[in-house]
Amino acid sequence: MRESEIIALFFARDEAALTSVQEDYGAYCSTIARNILADQEDVKECVNDTWLKAWETIPPNKPQSLLAYLGRITRNHAINMVRNQNRQKRAGNKYTVALDELGEAAAAADDNRELEGIGTSKLAEIINEFLEQLPKEKRIIFVRRYFYMDAVADIAASNGLTESSVKVSLMRMRRQLGKKLKEYRFI
């Protein structure tokens, strides 16, 4: 079923919308949750919560892309589950490793006190600006790693690259982002 048709079902408060998203986006959302949560039950819970959240928020929201909307809910909810339910010890490795890697960019901006007061949305603006300047192929690698939390090996395999070249690309991009965050204090 097309995205617009599923969104129309949500707006009509037709529960067939939930069946449709499960059929069309179940695998997609599960892989995102599985990258973050190690426990299969948590993955199921996270994905079910995603459908519920979608049901509660569409309408009034009318997603530009249902795929991105559901992916974002799943990802952010899975991260919150890790944090809020005190399940760090059960967290999937991919999330914790990706979190540590991003620390490199955060560390570059550590002495930047102005950034302390900046909300996540402002940081997101900076990251979006950074992503916009990247070539598409590199941007995909960065987003797969730090949005979807995909394993480096998977990213390499689906792009015909070696793991080491993906790691080098990620390292360079993290440094670039770190520099950008550092520069931001002068804006």
Place this chain on the structure above:
Amino acid sequence: MENKDLMNAMGQIKVDYIKEAAENRAQKQTSNVVSLHQAKAKRGIVKLVGGIAAAFLLSVALPNTTPQVAHAMQELPGIGSYFKLVTFRNYSYESKTHSADVSVSKVKTVKSSDKTAAKQAQKSTKAINQAIAKETNKEIAAFKKSLKEKGYGSLTVKTNVVTNNANWYVFRLSSTVSKADSQTTSQYYVLSKKTGKQVTLSGMFKPGYRKAFSKNIIAQMEQAMKKDKNKSYFIKAKGDIDGFSQIKAKQNFYINKKNQLVIVFDQGEVGPMSMGAQSFVIPSKLVAKWQK
């Protein structure tokens, strides 16, 4: 600022970035197959599955049409050429405003049980490698020239194996140049394992194939636009003067792992740049009808 702040902010990136990465993730299965082939190539055991090659042209259109045909193919002796990609040219550059990542391979003949095919394969790979070298050097020279320009710029050139099955060895040389916008162009190289030759559309199909395949491609474009209002193709017959009417004599194409003929258009060639490169699988029946 903590790592988790950045992780939270990543959760708010633009929809377009989430979508383009999702598309890349969806290619996972196909690419895994490719990567397995690449892994095998590194170990030097790229093998031709014996026996299918003699019926290779038919199999483009009708792979394993009937159990009888499949059985007959299995009985044929194994003939063919072996190919692999080996690193040829690496170039990287990194500055505040410019970056280049060139990692290009050349194709090499590993082994063949057929001397004629082996000789032909060597000839084909030599010509292909010269073309790759020429194209790569051209891109690097243009990039070096662009270093003097203001603003950001980047270049990525790479090669990757697309198909490596019993009949075909296909690889792609792609080049992405980013300035204000990003544009990717690709060139596919299709090698027959039976003959060792680089195949061309005009070599495989009877005169008239361009018109027939183009008609089918236009029908696919119209169908896609009907199905998805966000899609928009440039079609000459629909009033677009510069729109698509017929595939070129040297049209970019490849043969996928299912032995299907795929016609490829670079980004911006038949649709808006935002739609990216476009590819159309030509139905097997149509392919069979026009085969020489």
